[in-house]
Amino acid sequence: MREFAGKGNFIVTIDGPAGVGKSTLAKRLAKHLGIAYLDTGAMYRSLALHAGAGVADLSDAEMREMFTAYSYALKKEDDQYALYFNGKKIGEEIRTEKAGRLASVVAKIPEVRKALQKFQREIGEETALVAEGRDMGTVVFPYAPVKFFLDARPEVRAKRRYDELTGKGQQEKYEDILQNIIARDEQDRNRAADPLAPHENAIIVDTSELDIEGVFQELVRHCQIVAAGDK
Numbered sequence: 001m002r003e004f005a006g007k008g009n010f011i012v013t014i015d016g017p018a019g020v021g022k023s024t025l026a027k028r029l030a031k032h033l034g035i036a037y038l039d040t041g042a043m044y045r046s047l048a049l050h051a052g053a054g055v056a057d058l059s060d061a062e063m064r065e066m067f068t069a070y071s072y073a074l075k076k077e078d079d080q081y082a083l084y085f086n087g088k089k090i091g092e093e094i095r096t097e098k099a100g101r102l103a104s105v106v107a108k109i110p111e112v113r114k115a116l117q118k119f120q121r122e123i124g125e126e127t128a129l130v131a132e133g134r135d136m137g138t139v140v141f142p143y144a145p146v147k148f149f150l151d152a153r154p155e156v157r158a159k160r161r162y163d164e165l166t167g168k169g170q171q172e173k174y175e176d177i178l179q180n181i182i183a184r185d186e187q188d189r190n191r192a193a194d195p196l197a198p199h200e201n202a203i204i205v206d207t208s209e210l211d212i213e214g215v216f217q218e219l220v221r222h223c224q225i226v227a228a229g230d231k
């Protein structure tokens with residue numbers, strides 16, 4: 001299912017708040033559909049770690065200059081897709097609560113958003129995608145035939161993240177993770193540039209009471225409905 005009767009490559013978008021399961025589900029759905037997976041949060045995280053919060057103090061001209069030296073690439077390696085920033089594979093270094101907070105600060109800057117959205121659209125022109133983030137359905141790929149918005153209560157998301165991080169040996173307190181999630185939700189939903197919100201045609205899935213398999217089946221069901229209507 002690489003193309004559809006609309007414009008360009010087949011794109012599925014998954015947006016939603018922090019820790020709702022976007023990466024987990026996008027990766028799985030992309031594999032199921034046989035198309036690429038794009039984690040746009042990783043683009044903001046790697047940029048934030050590289051450039052720091054000082055990006056906010058750059059002039060528009062300095063910002064443009066900075067982005068001419070930056071590059072992102074999505075590469076297929078074995079049966080997985082890997083994202084590269086400035087020629088280096090993005091790895092586990094971005095998967096910390098601190099990197100998420102910093103990314104959320106950098107993501108408020110309109111010039112940063114415009115530059116990353118341009119990279120994201122270019123990737124979408126090259127290949128069919130399941131693209132996940134905060135503005136995939138609303139801003140970057142509004143013409144995508146299937147647009148999902150995942151949601152879940154902050155306490156549920158915090159518990160899932162806590163289990164994940166403690167499972168990896170990271171020492172985090174549940175209460176700190178919850179506060180971080182609430183603060184990031186607040187920042188992402190209320191920023192002036194491309195705030196987190198569902199597209200008017202998005203399929204909204206509340207995952208609070210569903211396990212990963214339950215959410216996956218729901219997403220596949222909707223993709224099949226759209227694919228059947230597209231024949």
Ligand SMILES: Nc1ncnc2c1ncn2[C@@H]1O[C@H](COP(=O)(O)OP(=O)(O)OP(=O)(O)O)[C@@H](O)[C@H]1O
Binds near residue numbers: 017020022024160210
């Ligand atoms: N429906 C679910 N039931 C139980 N656990 C889940 C569910 N969905 C996701 N998880 C788990 O929750 C954690 C967060 O998921 P994931 O990293 O995919 O979220 P995310 O939306 O991409 O987060 P972020 O926006 O912070 O990058 C992971 O440990 C994942 O395995």
Ligand SMILES: Nc1ccn([C@@H]2O[C@H](COP(=O)(O)O)[C@@H](O)[C@H]2O)c(=O)n1
Binds near residue numbers: 041044105135184
């Ligand atoms: N399309 C996107 C993706 C991410 N952001 C911002 O980056 C932060 C980190 O994203 P994760 O999905 O990896 O948690 C996030 O809190 C957003 O502020 C974005 O703005 N747009």
